[in-house]
Amino acid sequence: MGGAAPSGRHVLRQAIRGQRRDVAAGAALGAGHQAGEALVPVLIGVLIDQAVAGGDAGALAGWLAVLAVVYAGLSFSFRFGARAGERAAEQAAHDLRVRLVARVLDPRGGAENGRLPGALASIATEDAKRVGAVAMAVMSGVSALTGLAVGAVVLLLISVPLGLVVLAGTPVLLWAGHLLGKPLERRSEAEQERAAHSSGVAADLVAGLRVLKGIGAEAAAVTRYRITSGESLAATLRAARAEAVQSGLVLALTGLFIAAVALVGGRLAVQGDVSLGQLVSAVGLASFLLGPLEVLSWVNAELAQGRASAARVAAVLAAPPDVASGAGRLPAPVRGAMRLRGVVHGPLRAIDLDVAPGEVLGVAATDPADADALLRCLDRRADPDGGVVELDGVSLHDLDPAEVRTAVLVAGHDADLFAGTVRGNVTSADDSADDSADDSAEDRAEDRADRAMAAAGVAGALPLGGETPVSEGGRSLSGGQRQRVALARALAAGRAVLVVHDPTTAVDAVTEARIAAGIREMRRGRTTILVTTSPALLAVADRVALLDGGRIADTATHADLLRRHAAYRAAVLA
Template sequence: MQIRDLPYSDPGAPDVRSGFRLLLWLGRMQLGGQLKALGWGVLQLASIASFPAVAGLAVTAVVHNSGSDLALAGAAMAVVTVAVTVGDTMLHRVAVTNWITAAARIQQLLARRTAALGATLTRRVAAGEVVAVSTGDIERIGWCVEAVSRFSAALLTTLGVCAALVVYQPQLGLLACAGMLALALTVLPLLPRATRRADTQRERAGRATELAADTVAGLRVLRGIGGEDLFLDRYRRASQQVRHAAVRTARMWSFIEALQVALPGLLLVGVVWYGARLALDGRIAVGELVMVYGAVSFLLLPLQLFGEFAMSYSFSRPSATRAARVLGLRRPGEDHGAARADIPKEEGKVQAPPAETRAPVGLYDPGTGLHAPPGQLTAVVCGDPDAAGRLAERLGGHPASEADVCDGSDTEAWAGSDTADLEGKDAAVQDRRDAAVLGGSDGEPGEADQTGAVHPEADRTGGGEERAAPASVLLDGVPLDGMPLEQARAAVLVQDKDPVLLSGTLAELLDVPSSGQVTSAQALEAAQCGDVLKALVQGSPDADGDPMRARITERGRSLSGGQRQRLALARSLLTDPEVLILDEPTSAVDSHTEARIARELVKLRSGRTTVVFSSSPLLLDRADRVVFVDGSAAAVTGTHRQLLHSDAAYRAVVTREPQGAAPVRAGRRTKAAHTEGVESA
């Protein structure tokens, strides 16, 4: 694999059972590059090890006054020099290639895993952890992969040189081999402590990075409440903790490196002293002493390579463990979906036909009994505001974990569990899903299934019985979790309550896959983005009055919350998916703008399935049907006006009135009715 061939067409399926197994898998995937580096490394080190022998021949030729032997030694020296140059150049080239390609493979795997998990990733792994894994940890993993080949070449060359010394000069050879073994055993016990200190430094750096990211993301709010100094002090303390940990780590590694310099020097002094006494006694020649001295001096180079490999492995093992933990995360039903990935597209029930011929599809959640009929705008009101986001993600086919359907006491246990536990629980969830009796092919609710899921007719309290994990959401009767990921993402689009705007021009922001039936102008008009376009043009002098060329800053920080929300809504409308799920799409806009958005949303999504999570009467009054989710079940269904009069719990959530208040009378004007009156006037 060459750098110019990146990215990989298929990075492979990593072994994520442990960090060590992940490193072994990387080595196997780059076996060809490792063997090339090993060969060039042996050539380089063997050539360097040959210098003492050639120098010894030259000294012997001078002692014997042999011109021909001296010329032969000079020719041998030239050959060895060329071999060292070629070997060093090619080793560096191949080793760096191994480093970059290994890092690129892990980066590509992390990107794919992030895309597969979607918004649920940060529920299972902290954002700072993901950033640290995708930056510093990848570099350390690549460093270890690169160091393996040079370590192997150093080990083979060292064994060869030690064997030659023992054969050529048994006394000096045995002394040198024993000294090398003692040096290795002296440094090894220090490596675990150095590794622990480096791991502590990395964890503190990750927490500081996460704190900095959170501070920057909420800077506007912090300035509004005067909280900059508080968060600045927190970051300063976190930064100082990172500095102290880095100093402790540097002290340990500097001590190890000092030992690697001092102890080999003492060994070299001892070998030279003993060899000089043998030469004075006449038991070895001067040329032989020079040869042994040069060989022992050469052994100091592999010793440094051993130390470098030990350092790289010590740093990369925790990094590989964290990378394996992230790569091992699975969304519920993903393995089942992978097994179905080879089904021809023409056999699937929900493949996307041309937009002008496709029929609307329905969405049904057996877990809550929520049903979104085909081609209708369904509004969902949740008694628990936090449950709305989780339910929206579930309808999109990527819930965080089974913890979402458990009671609150289970959540912390899930958060603290390791990857293996999560995979085991997800597998159990999938087994129950596979055994479920699903609804009809048209997406209508079926009879009660074997998972114990709650249906619309069920009592909202659930009877106090323990509820099993719900089956997958059904898209026209097809389990969404069982579909190939690309097909599921194309069919259902979820816009959460805090959408992200990437930096770039407005044209680049709206350059998304779409059906082609909705133009960018229509989407922007439906989202009421007129004032947003003017603001973008005013803030982008280079746009020359063209809103599509206006630049959006990172995360849209130059815009207000409502402006960002409307741009995100326009992007979602332009995509024109078969099912569009919007979580609080108008929570940051004023009432008049919200009313216009509700009106245009109904027009633009006419004949398409749309689910809106909101408690705003302006949106609820425009919906074809409203579903009230109380607890973990869809309690009641009807129109907004019907539920206002018939259900006290629904009325309490929507109107913010006490649950025991009297129902809204026909003559009482709601916010929606008042707005409609203003618009008609």
């Protein structure tokens, strides 16, 4: 994601430039269609003057054949021009969605800051679609301007005054449409902002539905969403009124313009300056001009909405990353030695900690904020404000976050599950089989998944074991079942260093003791850090570090810390 931060205009230009072939082809074909439409009333006027007025049947048949050819050409041009324009719009929107998803999933983070997941989804769908539609608007605008140009040239050939009226009036109408589109642009941006916020709140409430029901907060949640949805509706109505006003005023100005053209043409016909056929052509062209001018009004509205959406897209793409990329490389193979020296981050104050390769280390934090800060540093979601975190002697700050996560997996307490099956979730973090076509690699991955599910107690907790269906977000499972599946997924990943945070808070004590023993067995020979206050988990650790007041107060076995520190006893036995 390097380079200069994109602006809304840059996003629009890039969307059009990326589809320049389809946009150019659609514009050329659309221009041909509009030119053909403009020539139809001209040919009808010629037919009247040269065939009907003179009673020449041969000339009539010839000009009718020319009209048929023109109609076939403009029909062909419209069909394939519209196809190219739609393809450009859809492809531009797709490319933009891919860029947005890549930015949101960037290992360096930052795109999600200050935005609800539903808001990001709205930007990646509705806003990307509106930006993509600008490609079609550009194509349509070029086509409409071509139609206006052809009409003006023909009118100039018929009568200079008529042509001058068109040439003078068209820029005024375009300028008026641009000015009238400004309020629409502002209100469209507010509309999309409120709609995205409403979607975010809705997604947030659905994700926490079980909790809301548990604490009896359904009424408060409904009230919150009603207020947010009402604000979104009000913003949408304001944008709709602005669009209606703009369309109505532009249509009224267009009607006055067409009436002026018809009035001038009629006076010229009465004075004998133009023939009957030329008058028919002039009136037909005046009526034809209504179409391109309406298209330009639509183009103005699309551009206004596209600019507003592009600004929102650009804000996500330009979001600064939480951490920078590093050029360092991890040694191969990774031994798993972790070292923290003088780490200062948030509530953490000068943390010093060594974890030997293959060690199972427990970390008991008396304050949950201390645990969260430590996890952020180990996962490189944030760099310490001071000090250094090293893996096998290499500072995490010098590594790309994606490379860090090939060796270090931090399994959070609130890990999400995906729709599918339990086995599909457990194997989703294990990419060993993807790197080889060898069936034995897949067999080993399946075996590791089975052992991980057994270690996490998944098989006995679910009626169909690994084949148990999982709904979106894992909401079809209980809290304890979700925890065990998430833990099994972390174990099956097989990273050199595994950091788990409170993986058993929703299971009973007997199950927790079995899971603790399973983790110990499954991670034998690999570095494991258990950030928890669970006595069962801490009891199977080789050592436990007491994190109290933002500092490492002591490091010893679980039993020794129980004897030495009241703060430790309060944290793990409360």
